[in-house]
Amino acid sequence: MTTVKTLLEIPELRMRLRTGAGALGREVSRIYVTELPDPSRYVSAGEVVLSGLLWWRGPGDAGPFVAALARAGVAALAASGADTGGIPQDVVHACAQHRIPLLEVPPDLSFAVITERVVLELAAARGREPGGARKRLLSAATEDVSLPALLRQGAIELGAPCWVLSGTGRLVAGTAEPPGGDLVANFVPGQEVSVHDGCAVLPVGGSFAVPWLLAVGHPEPGALAGELAELVRLARARLDQVRRMSGRSAEPLLHAVAEGGPVAEAFAASGLPEDAEIHVLLARAPDDGAALAADVLAELVAEARPVVGAVGEDAYALVVEPGNWMGAAADALAQADRLISLSRFHLGSGGPASVDGLRGAAQEARHAVELAGRRGGRIELVAGEDIAVHQLLAAGAPDELRRTVRARVLGPLLAYDAAQGTDLVHTVRVYLECSSSPTVAARALHVHVNTLRYRIARASELLGVDLNDFVTQVDVYLALLVTV
Incomplete structure (x- = not known):
């Protein structure tokens, strides 16, 4: 059984315990990388959560993050303070409060090395010391951290082409021409493996809003495909960490x-x-x-x-x-x-x-x-x-100014409609949107053209303007827009 104490005793990891000495016997099920401020929907019991603390901006940020780990029952938090000048004290205090062991990762130690060593340790503890295909896959995942290199090794070990597809349908990487058929559309969420057109499609887990899928050009790729999907998840986590660090810069x-x-x-x-x-x-x-x-x-x-x-x-x-x-x-x-x-x-x-x-x-x-x-x-x-430009101009005005303009330009017309139960405001808008054509507007409103002309004359009288004047039409129409 692999415990938190086991990971602390791996000499090449050089991790240091900051708090949580009383919970070092917790069993570790896997390692998981995240930089989300709220990882609650993605973490699960027994995981060691590995984080560069990119989510930490200032005091108070650690409480919600660590509380989410505690609710999920994670085994420990392994954190690197390379970007924060050391692990912030509120992270230490939050872990102590929620009884989450906090392991400090040396700033010069890459997450790829930690992930590889923990995966190997977990495999050994399960009595499945990696050998042959699994060991070569793990080596490919750590010696060359690129996703294409990992897929090439996976294709060799599985004896079939491999592809990684985004949930958007984008081909992320592959070892051959994309397979025929829409594998993403035919993937069944919740299934461990979906088979379509002779290809097996497996979910690639992780805390990502848009998931990735692993496709293997064989309907029964075996357990090794699941191992490959897990390594793809780790590769994506590394890529996501690079993206987030780039975004921070x-x-x-x-x-x-x-x-x-x-x-x-x-x-x-x-x-x-x-x-x-x-x-x-x-x-x-x-x-x-x-x-x-x-x-x-x-x-x-x-x-x-x-x-x-x-x-x-x-x-x-x-x-x-x-x-x-x-x-x-x-x-x-x-x-x-x-x-x-x-x-x-x-x-x-x-x-x-x-x-x-x-x-x-x-x-x-x-x-x-x-x-x-x-x-x-x-x-x-x-x-x-x-x-349209007039929509952009209307949308750009502050709310208070919009309300003031609406009341000043359309106030008498709005008051008349409210008192009389009429809808002259709508008539005016249709008239203006029909390029001030009485014939076209009357047809749109299903009224006689003379009725339309009477209504426009009445609206002009109430507003105290000439609705046939172009500049006035622009002012009135912009005032009408801010009501939508």
């Missing part, structure tokens, strides 16, 4: 774009090409938070190598010319809808823009995502370029 740029600041200075340090035309994508997951929204956003535009990160409650991505991102994202989300773990997801875009125009592109994306949220669907996407 890009935080100044994302904050400057989202909230205002020296964009040009922050952009120069981002690594993005200076002469690029950039799309700003903004995602919101109202029920799940910005961290998971960023995970989904990163997966949707992974091939474009975006700068992705969370700013407040929103997730942003800066993407250099992603092409038809709207169509591609819509297709990807439709594909992943059965597998995605978000309750609601809204996505908007702005741009493309040069460095000087990134703030405006971010504002355009913000208006687009707000419009997506008002549509009411679980998954909604709106491209800023598809929003």
Whole structure:
């Protein structure tokens, strides 16, 4: 049996106990890497949770994180304070409070080495000292940490081609041409293995909003395929950690774009090409938070190598010319809808823009995502370029100004409708949207054209304006828009 004490006694890991000496006898079932501020839905009993503390921003952050580990019954937390100047004291205190053993990982020790050594220890404890195929797979996972190298070794050991597919349908990596048939669409969530067109499809676990799947070109690949899927999970965790660290280095740029600041200075340090035309994508997951929204956003535009990160409650991505991102994202989300773990997801875009125009592109994306949220669907996407200019102008006004403009321009008409039970406001809007054509508007309202003319004259009288004057029409129409 492998315990927390067993891991502390592995000399090459050099881990140091910070708190939890009374719980070192807890049995360890596996090792799990996460940087989510709230990992509660993904951790389970007996796991050693490995974390670089990228979720820690300041005092108070540790309590909810460690409490989630305690509720799940994890065996221990192994943490590296390389990015925080050592393990913060509130992390130590939270672990002591919840009786979670805290193991300090040396800052120079990679998570790949820890993962390999713990996996080997667990295998030995189960009486399955890795040999042959399993040992070669483990070596491939640690000697060359790239996913393609791992799949190549897996294909050799299994005697069949292997592919890793995103839940969005994207081919992440593979050892041959993609298989025929839609393996993602035919995968059955909850099954350990689904078989389609002669291929076995296995889930790749982990705390990811959009899951990955392992496909093997054989209907019965055996237990080794499960081992390969677990190693793919670990490889993805490493890739995700790199992405999150990259996102942290890009935080100044994302904050400057989202909230205002020296964009040009922050952009120069981002690594993005200076002469690029950039799309700003903004995602919101109202029920799940910005961290998971960023995970989904990163997966949707992974091939474009975006700068992705969370700013407040929103997730942003800066993407250099992603092409038809709207169509591609819509297709990807439709594909992943059965597998995605978000309750609601809204996505908007702005741009493309040069460095000087990134703030405006971010504002355009913000208006687009707000419009997506008002549509009411679980998954909604709106491209800023598809929003009419007058809608953007109306959406950009502060709420107080919108209410003031509405009352000043439309007040007499609104009061008349309320008192008389009429709907002249609607008549005026239809009239303006029909390019001020009495004939077209009358047809749309199913009234006689003379009736339409009378209503418009009455509305003009109440408002004290000429609704046939173009400038007046623009003012009234913008005031009408802020009511929607």
